[in-house]
Amino acid sequence: MDNYDLYDFATLAVRAGQDRTHERENSDPLFLTSSFVFESAAQAAACFSGNESGNIYSRFTNPTVRAFEQRLAALEGGESCVATASGMSAILATCLSLLKSGDHIVSSKDIFGTTRAIFNKYLARFGIETTFVPLADLTAWERAIQPNTRLFFLETPSNPLNEIADIAQLAQLSKKYQTLLVVDNCFCTPALQRPLELGADIIIHSATKYLDGQGRCVGGAVVGDKQRVGEEIFGFLRTAGPTLSPFNAWVFLKGLETLTLRMEAHSRQAQAIAEWLEKKPEVARVYYAGLASHPQHQLAAKQQSDFGGLLAFELKGGKAAAWTIIDSVSFISITANLGDTKSIITHPATTTHSRLSQEERESSGIKDGLVRLSVGLESVEDIKKDLQQGFDKL
Ligand SMILES: *Cc1c(COP(=O)(O)O)cnc(C)c1O
Numbered sequence: 001m002d003n004y005d006l007y008d009f010a011t012l013a014v015r016a017g018q019d020r021t022h023e024r025e026n027s028d029p030l031f032l033t034s035s036f037v038f039e040s041a042a043q044a045a046a047c048f049s050g051n052e053s054g055n056i057y058s059r060f061t062n063p064t065v066r067a068f069e070q071r072l073a074a075l076e077g078g079e080s081c082v083a084t085a086s087g088m089s090a091i092l093a094t095c096l097s098l099l100k101s102g103d104h105i106v107s108s109k110d111i112f113g114t115t116r117a118i119f120n121k122y123l124a125r126f127g128i129e130t131t132f133v134p135l136a137d138l139t140a141w142e143r144a145i146q147p148n149t150r151l152f153f154l155e156t157p158s159n160p161l162n163e164i165a166d167i168a169q170l171a172q173l174s175k176k177y178q179t180l181l182v183v184d185n186c187f188c189t190p191a192l193q194r195p196l197e198l199g200a201d202i203i204i205h206s207a208t209k210y211l212d213g214q215g216r217c218v219g220g221a222v223v224g225d226k227q228r229v230g231e232e233i234f235g236f237l238r239t240a241g242p243t244l245s246p247f248n249a250w251v252f253l254k255g256l257e258t259l260t261l262r263m264e265a266h267s268r269q270a271q272a273i274a275e276w277l278e279k280k281p282e283v284a285r286v287y288y289a290g291l292a293s294h295p296q297h298q299l300a301a302k303q304q305s306d307f308g309g310l311l312a313f314e315l316k317g318g319k320a321a322a323w324t325i326i327d328s329v330s331f332i333s334i335t336a337n338l339g340d341t342k343s344i345i346t347h348p349a350t351t352t353h354s355r356l357s358q359e360e361r362e363s364s365g366i367k368d369g370l371v372r373l374s375v376g377l378e379s380v381e382d383i384k385k386d387l388q389q390g391f392d393k394l
Contacts, residue, residue: 004074009191010260017070017253019063030250031064058246060238068249069221071256072211075190076203078223080230082237083249087186087206089242090220091115092122094182094202095151097236098228101127103150108135108165110158110364111184112206113352119153135165136296138173145177155184156193157300159338160312160348160372161365162287164296167303171199180228186210186339191263193304202228207248209339210309212255213262217248262341262377266309269383270375276384277313282321282394284369287312310338312348312372317394319368322347325390326371331378332386343376343383 001007001015018028036055038044046052055061065083073081084090095118099105107119109132119130133140135158152174156165167183174181183195184204189211195203205211207219221244222233237243267290274288286293289300290307300307315321325345326334332343336351346352353366361367375383 009075012071012074013191013259014257016074017067019067028064028067028250028253031058031062031246033062033246034058036061059241059243060234062246062249064246064253065244065249068244068252068256071253072190072205072221073223075256075259076185076223077190077194077196078203078229079226080234081221081223082229082234083207083244084220084222084237085242085244086218087112087184087204087208087220088114088118090204090206090222091118091184093233093236093240093242094204094222095123095128096240097233098180099123099128099150102148103128104146104148105130105151105153106141106144106149106179107132107152108154108158109133110135110161110163111153111155112159112186113355115153115184135163138166138169141170142173145179149177149179152179152181153184154182155186156303157187157289157308157310159187159310160287160346160352160370162289162294162311164289164300164303166299167193167195167198167200174201175199187308187310188304189259189263191259192267192306192308196223198303201225207244207252207255209337210263210266211252211259213259213339213341214255215337215340215342217251219244219248219252263308264306265377266375267306269377269380270309270311270373271307272380273373273375273383273387274311274313277311277387280391282316282391284314284316287314309375310372311375312370314367315369315371315394317369319347319349321394322349322369322371324393325387328390328393329386330389332373332383338372338374340374341377343378343386344374346372346374348372 035057047054069081069083131144133144180201182202183200186206202224205221271290278286288311332345348366349368
């Protein structure tokens with residue numbers, strides 16, 4: 001498969017990036033080797049100098065990792081992709097490669113808590129400051145820009161409240177001020193949203209979530225243009241070493257083969273659960289962009305091809321009611337992960353968002369009665385039954 005432009009997304013998800021070896025294997029091979037051998041001293045020298053392309057050492061050249069990178073680049077429509085040991089190392093590598101002391105970031109305040117810690121606790125120590133703004137407030141983004149602003153960072157939809165950023169508008173703003181727009185596309189994946197086509201510069205992935213989709217491995221990736229991603233971020237990773245293991249890359253290749261189908265199914269199931277929850281008298285509000293009642297439903301419908309598997313709902317009975325629902329499930333997993341075939345239930349106020357003060361939580365809309373659901377691929381009727389056990393006790 002040479003010219004990816006000729007093929008549809010679902011075909012690329014199954015086949016892009018495969019470079020069949022002399023063994024003529026059908027499924028992607030796993031190159032579990034730390035180093036590679038050369039024909040001669042001269043060839044080794046040519047590979048090291050970059051005059052000849054070839055595998056050297058799996059910290060920065062491994063065929064299984066490369067297959068995953070090429071497949072994900074094809075799916076996002078990017079020139080280059082580099083795989084990383086985790087989603088967090090994808091974010092760290094991007095910032096350390098493209099920023100320097102004295103630079104400034106404008107970030108949505110509704111981002112993954114650990115990403116916020118990278119900005120506040122670590123980058124700040126090296127003279128890179130971050131201003132946090134409400135995700136959907138374009139005026140606030142513009143007002144936060146300083147002469148030294150180099151990077152915009154956001155996740156859309158937000159987790160867990162399903163707020164939507166208008167990527168195309170933010171891309172215009174970032175171009176006007178010559179900053180880079182970095183989008184963490186973890187929740188939609190390229191199956192549902194392709195930010196590069198809307199003008200974003202760089203895509204971040206936690207492959208741990210929907211790209212694997214079966215809760216097996218931790219990993220990440222950065223996708224974008226050849227110069228920034230293929231050279232600058234690759235150069236940082238090659239030197240600093242937070243790269244992806246070939247075994248995890250192989251698992252993610254298998255995950256990508258079913259990504260199209262899984263994202264359709266997650267979306268269909270989450271829509272059904274959201275509509276079911278919305279009718280419950282014990283529920284104050286359901287946060288899911290696929291609902292017509294969602295204030296940004298139109299924007300989400302324009303920007304995304306579907307609405308994904310993550311939703312949240314707020315119980316009128318507060319924390320006690322939320323914990324009753326969680327403690328009454330039989331099979332839904334009580335954990336803080338997401339993007340798995342297994343449905344997952346979480347109480348954000350006391351887990352993922354517990355490090356925030358009560359005030360910060362209130363201002364972010366994380367009320368004590370809020371429950372997050374990562375809707376899996378079990379029977380949708382069984383998921384409803386499992387949740388109903390808690391509703392029966394309220
Ligand atoms: C999980 C997550 C990350 C971090 O990824 P890891 O693979 O756990 O390091 C980053 N961003 C978002 C949106 C996530 O959900």
